[in-house]
Amino acid sequence: MNSVPLWALVLTLAVLILCSAFFAMAETALMAANKHRLRLLAKRGHRGAITTLWLLERTDKLLSLVLIANTLLNAMATALVAALAILLFGHEETVLSIATAVVAFLLIVFAEISPKIIGATYPERIALASSGVLRVLMTAAKPVIWFVNLFVGVVLKVLRIRRGHDLHQHRVSPEELRSIVLEGGNFIPQKHKSILLNLFDLETISVEDIMTPRAQMEALNLALGVDELKHELTTCYHNKLPVYEGEINQIVGILHVRKAVALLNQTDALTIDHFRELLTPAYFIPQDTGVFTQLQYFQENKERLGIIVDEYGEVQGLVTLDDIIEEMIGEFTTSVPGAARSDSFNWDSEGECLLEGSTPLRDINKRLGLAFPLDGPKTLNGLMLEQLQEIPDSPISLKVANCVIEVIQVHDQAIKVIKLKRPLPHKRLA
Template sequence: SLGVSNAELVARSMVPIISVFATVFSPMGKSASWLTKKVLRFFGLKAVDDGRVSEEELRLIVMGARQSGGIEQEEAMMVEGVLDLQDTRVSEVMKPRVEVEALEKNATLMDLLHVVNSTHYSRIPIYDESIDKIVGVTIAKDLLSYAADPVSLRTCTVAEVMEPTYFVPESMVVQRVLEEMRRRRLHMAIVVDEYGGTAGVVTLEDILEEVVGEIYDEGDDMEEITDEDNIMMVGEGSFQLRGIADLEDVCLALNMTLETPDVRDFGTISGFLCDQAGEIPAVGDCLLVSDYAFTVADADERRILLVYAELIDNLTSDPDKPFIRTRYTKENDQEDNPRSRNGNGRGLSDRFSWNRSDDPPNRRGDSAQESDELQDGVLPS
């Protein structure tokens, strides 16, 4: 527009006009402000005369600047990431307990060297008997002092070189964690749950990635980086999800709407799907959630590791789709389990097995036919 392309010229020309209007309407503005304060005081409320820009207003400014081309998409995301730090809990950004690489305090420096070489981590937590009792953190660069002394590597324990650590509750907001880590000059903190057990670890890099996105080291293998992407689109309406993928991020990527308590109660797609199934699903199990069919591709006895999500419409429109599924075995009665129904009556957690040789079901939506399909074990429309 003319104002955007010639902002300074237009602003200079509008100053006299705005000045005249400000002078004319100033008495009216002051009168309205005085009356407002009187009314608020009458109801026992205190008038706040604060000219500062609120967080909501700042977000609107950033959104407007991004849409008008005033700032780049990446810059807008960084600003929004900074604003989100005060609302994000450390449990949302930490590395969970099951992925933490740690050593027992009696382990030798040679053991530490092997762990550092295999993980490429610069800091390794040290525990006493149990990982729930972390007593310190070792820094990889400290091994350089023993590089020329193989005997010390085999005789010295990690307890002799470890540094004190810092503990934070998993409910603590990321902004406060960042402030404390900067003040204490630490790069890693141990996240504990409400019972004092280890919930995970958080690093400065984890927090920084909330602002600038994923950060990869120069030594990272690109194939490993691709494998570590939590959410990947593998086709139109088809996604590959790691079990640790954030549930809220999954909902955004899949344009899927869930009840607010579900998103708040579960941090990962693995936890949510396990809750919907009522157990830990096995490889090959499928669950219907909203408009998607989630198929477990990899899992162990404790959690889902990898899952494929595909639009149900895709499964019934193209019989050549690689993830076509048409038969199911219902294990939960929807009438006895209100949680397994969404707004339009379709089960949220219908489990079914699949056979690629089956013909795709008819999706006419006819109630009588749907009843027949249920009796035949065919996925209803």
């Protein structure tokens, strides 16, 4: 030891600390790296990403390598500092204690905390750069890692812990995917982010939430006669219309308006039977069918329109393929009556909004930023009737979800017009 220059010992100590810092930084970076980004880079042929994923698939061996290396390096650094202290100051217990404290401080600051913070700050960059070195070291140290893991396996067996249990069952849940999208920041355009979030919502809503209620359905009644049918066909807004006879629950089929218009132009003496011949079978949907499930059914059955019925077979409304697509990507500019009306409501300058009682609660929550409950009635009228437990016969107001709701007009056993007042922001207590 006396023949070794002092500078060489100090340099060796610095190298040991740097090597220990490398392993700590690389381990933290690998554990914190974004696995989805690494897989994307690996698919593009990035060698560093491929090597990093290879290491992450062998986490037990990787951690064994890092811990063995760090333990040896830290022990060597401690021994070297003790040797330096003895060389310079002799066998003084106080000096040895101070030297031990100094090396512990150096290891904590320069070989643990600082490199791990750096590794967590730049995980992908450091993981990609260090993966090649770690793979070579893991291959070289394979016998040592195997020997150490023999004893680790015995300890885990005694503790009844299965090594690698559930490692391949780590799947990203819909909630985690939603969080990833929300945290996408500037990497995902706002419109794309909105579409992705809407796709997640399709799993939680049913066709009843997005249907056109039967009171607003545009349908043809064969019992009205040919002249009335002609008038309704020339003024309708849709290309496909449900057709019933006498009562809305008696759906007899779906009429393609284009075919009917051609019939009007070609036939002089029209009868109801001419219209019956153009009908196609109606496609019925239970009201609790999930929206995403219904989208798949539409695709499998080559349908674009379905009649929604309840458990008693009574018609509740209808849903179309366009309704589901609009739920995913937003509303289109259409000529549907009420589409413009549903787009137009907003808070006025006084913080009020007039709405029809049939307005869906989901639309209100989206457009006005409210939080009306969606697990019960689907419309504003239904919500009010549930809260009041009766049909009001005079103007009345109440508060639901921090929003004041005022009944303006009641007609035919239903609330027709309602005024909402914007909730005041919560004030924090000093």
